[in-house]
Amino acid sequence: MLEPTQGEDGIYRIERVRHRRFNGTYTRTSAQGFTRDECLDEWGTAFERKRHEGSARRKTQRHRFKDTDPMSLAFKRFFELTQKRVDAGKITQKTHDLYWAATFRSEGPRADPDAIRLDSEMGELSIAEAGQPVFLSEYLEDVAEIVGGIAEHQYIVLKGTFSMLTRAGLFRFSPMAEVLKPERGEPDPCALRPEERDQLYCQICARTARTPWIEMLYMLILGTGIRPGEAYWLQWSDIPGLDDPTVKKAVLRVGGTVVKPRLNGGAFRQNKRKSSRRGHAYYVTLPEWLTTKLRAYKNKQAPKSQDEPILTSSGGGMLRPTTGEAGLRRAKEDSSVDWVTWGNLRDTVATHITGRTGDARRASAQLGHMQGASMVTGHYLDPNGYVHPVVDNTDVLEELDPAKVGAMLESTGSRS
Structure with missing residues (x-):
């Protein structure tokens, strides 16, 4: 002193x-x-x-955490470090935003006042009070019983935060090392029955005639099983076979997604699919009916460049996730299929392929899951001469042609 x-x-x-x-x-x-x-x-x-003389150490030193500091201060520092990982390209902005949304309350008229958020639950506790394995385990167990997805995200935030605090010297071993990750049961697929597919398709055609991209989005997902965000990402260059009228079944490259940040900023194209390595893409063979529809759609749209999006808004720009959701909502409202989401079409594809082939690995490969990557059903030579493994389930996907109203086969395991 x-x-x-x-x-x-x-x-x-x-x-x-x-x-x-x-x-x-x-x-x-x-x-x-x-x-x-x-x-x-x-x-x-x-x-x-x-x-600082003779040293490269920064002039302004980082905050030195004490065990009496509130957890809110630790969470704030954790997200500063997480944003740096985003800026360095180690994780995506969407991943950062998912963790942020599980930690802090959102502002605005649509914010849920009863949402379970880490900062609200333990932000005022000291680091020493929160850093007890028994407390952390019981907290995550309680949250998991209410909403498993949030518990899973909060587990990741807590693990990262206490790892940071352990490196800062507050713990010899991270208290999260003894905490088990919450287990979340996978939701049962909810596939559409043939009559439900027929009804939704008819409503799309009748109610959204002025926005033809909605019908095209419906067909893209139903004919491939790709995610909506992956469909928004697609450009005409991802289906080069459409320019050759002799090609009956074109090959589609799926290599990214469109992301709408939960915090600030507009939607943007991310050249990385959900749950995949950076740059990892996969190839699927399109059924003949979808190839024909896409070729006709391209001729009508007359894109000036192969790099233009396949699905465009009325203003000619890239389709945003919020616009896609609004289009489906307009088509299904006040009907018996008002429960349907774009994800249910993806479930329909997986259920149909599994039921008709008896091989869940083929459905997994169709959806682009890594566990189905070994199901190589063919090879594709791209315009550069490179050879790619391509998934081909067109023998059963032909049966999902929405034009065959009343003639579609019952999908095994569809929603009861």
Whole structure:
């Protein structure tokens, strides 16, 4: 504890206090002032300057966490580090936003006041109070019983936050090392029955005639099983076979998704699919009916470039996720299929392929899951001459042609 000494001249002084620099060498720092506080302030400024001499360490030091600090401060620092990982391309902005949404309450009229958020639940607790394995385990078990998905995201945030605090010296071992990850049962697929597919398709045609992209989006998902975001991402260059009228079954490259951040900013194309390695794409063979529909759609749209999106809004720009959801909502409202989401069409494809082939791996490969990657059913030579494995379930996907109203086969395991 420094204590300035007042001399006979009334000046307060601190004489040559020895201390280490960041590089391990030693120096001495002195200070003086007309008052005690002035002297201490001058010494503190000189101390900071001298201990950085000969070192590349940053002038402004990071906050040194104490176990009495609130968890809200730790969460804030964790997300500063997470944003740096986004900026470095190590994780996507969407992943950051999912974790952020599980931690902090959203603002605005649509915000759910009863949402379970980490900062609300333990932000006011001290790091020492929250950093008990038994407390963390019981908390996550309670949340998992209410909403498993949130518990899973909060587990990841807590694990990262306490790993950060352990590196900061507050714990010898992270308290999360003993906490089990919440188990979340996978939701049962909810496939559409043939009559439900017929009804939804008829409503799309009747109610959204002025926005033909809705019908095309319906067909793209029903004929391939891709995610809506992956469909928004597609450009005409991803289906080069459409330009050759002799090609009856074109091959589609799926290599990214369109993302709408949960925080700020507009939707953007991300050249990385959900749950896949950066740059990982997969190829699927389109059934003949979908190839024909896409070829006719392309001729009508007359794109000026192969790099234009397949699905465009009325303004000619890339289709956004919110626009796609609004289009489906308009087509299904006030009907017996008002429960349907675009994801149910993806479930329909998986259920149909599994039921008709008896092989769940073929359905997994169709959806682009890594566990089905070994199901190579063919090879595709792209315009560059590169050979790619391609998934081909067209023998059963032909049966999902929406034009065959009343003639579609019952999908095994469809919604009861």
